[in-house]
Amino acid sequence: MALVNLREMVYHAYRNHYAIGAFDIVSLDFLHAVIGGAEAQCAPVILNLVEHQFHLYDFEILAAAAVCAARRAGVPVAIQLDHATTTDSVLRGIRYGCNGVMIDGSELSFEENVRLTRRVVDVAHSCGIPVEAELGHVARRVGDERPGSRDQPVYTSPDEVKLFQRRTKADFLAVSIGNVHGQPVGRGQLDLTRLARIHALVDVPLVIHGGSGLSDAEFGCLIDRGVAKINYYTMLSTVAARRIRGNAIEDRAGAYGTLVNGVREVIQQEVERCLALWRAADRADAVLSEVAPWSEVEHMIVYNTIDESDEPVLDMMAEGRRVLGNIPGVRRVVTGRAVTKDAKYRYCWLVRFAHAAVINTYRDHPAHVEFANTLFRPRADNRISIDFTEVNDLTDRERDTTPAPIAG
Ligand code: 13P
DSSP: OOBBBBHHHHHHHHTOOOOOOOEEEEEEEHHHHHHHHHHHHTTTTTEEEEEEGGGGGGHHHHHHHHHHHHHHHHEEEEEEEEOOOHHHHHHHHHTTTTHHHEETTTTTTTHOOOOOOHHHHHHTTTOOOOOEEEEEEEOOOTTTTTTTOOOOOBOOOOHHHHHHHHHHOOSSEEEOOOBBTTTTTOOOOOOOOOOOHHHOOSOOEEEEEEEEOOOOOHHHHTTTTTEEEEEEEHHHHHHHHHHHHHHHHHHHOOOHHHTTTTTTHHHHHHHHHHHTTTTTOOOOOHHHHHSSEEEEOOEEEEOSSSSSSHHHHHHHHHHHHHTTTTSSSSEEEEEEEEESTTTTEEEOOOOOOSSSSHHHHHHHOHHHHHIIIIIIIOOOOEEEEEOOOOSHHHHHHHOOOOOOOOOO
């Protein structure tokens, strides 16, 4: 299982002077190509699910596929919700499998950005999830697929970064220094002096969005100045679209399979090129041995009740699924009844937490306290519970899989 702690992964890159590629995935072709590229380069990688691209796919389904592919991958993989704009969106991202989130308050005033980011940091950290924030605003150009895209950049002010960092406690900081979303290569003009000042002021990994617009030579300069994560999409979309157009020209009557033939391969080639350029190639083994795996926790209770029939228990279960399923960090609530009537325990709850940090968050959450004290405990007088993480291979046998606590 190669789903790993995103915070530790990015800090590994920060300490060891390379950058993790964070590639947007918008379909299964992109997902396979990004993982394939990382495996070919033996590099750690981040899969980005981007809020403003949700019109292109069903988030819940692609997120589930990303989790499945990450677990199966031979390299360390993390999954980030990118450009979330609300706390609700962040909570949804965590629920469906993201183990890192980016909150984009870059179009707000400084004060509003601080307040939104801090709110998200508080709730995400209570779920063990790290947060990337953006200070300044990375502008959008024509290649950015958001409707009506094109706006003006606001460069990150070195005078604001320290205060922003202290007040928000974000884990990583996306900066605007001339990088632009959705731009053809080589059009930007990076302010590396500004980046160096920011790097000297805050000891957090810096993030560059708009990787597609940068020339090969610029990446090394960024990494040398504290950049440990690079977001990249437009060029992947460009090579994929070019391939589809080429296929259509070659075979005008071509069916779907003909039109998308080779798309994965060209995306993968571009991913491989980036990972090598960003010094991430051949880092997978070091990350796998030094970075904690990402482990969900299952909270399981088996119980009997004082009730003579199932009816009141089924009502309580329905209420529990509704109330408990909305607690931050809860990924799903399963309620069950034993198959045989003479089972030692007749009912169960299985509540999946995104991370071990959710054990305390859940226990102390007012909705849980109220439900447990008024509806569950008075009727479930006979119960046992366990919080467990999955043990499934030799690696788990050898290491303590207790997820590391999040800093901040
Ligand atoms: P590009 O599409 O310009 O590579 O930027 C991607 C990005 O920053 C996603 O957050």
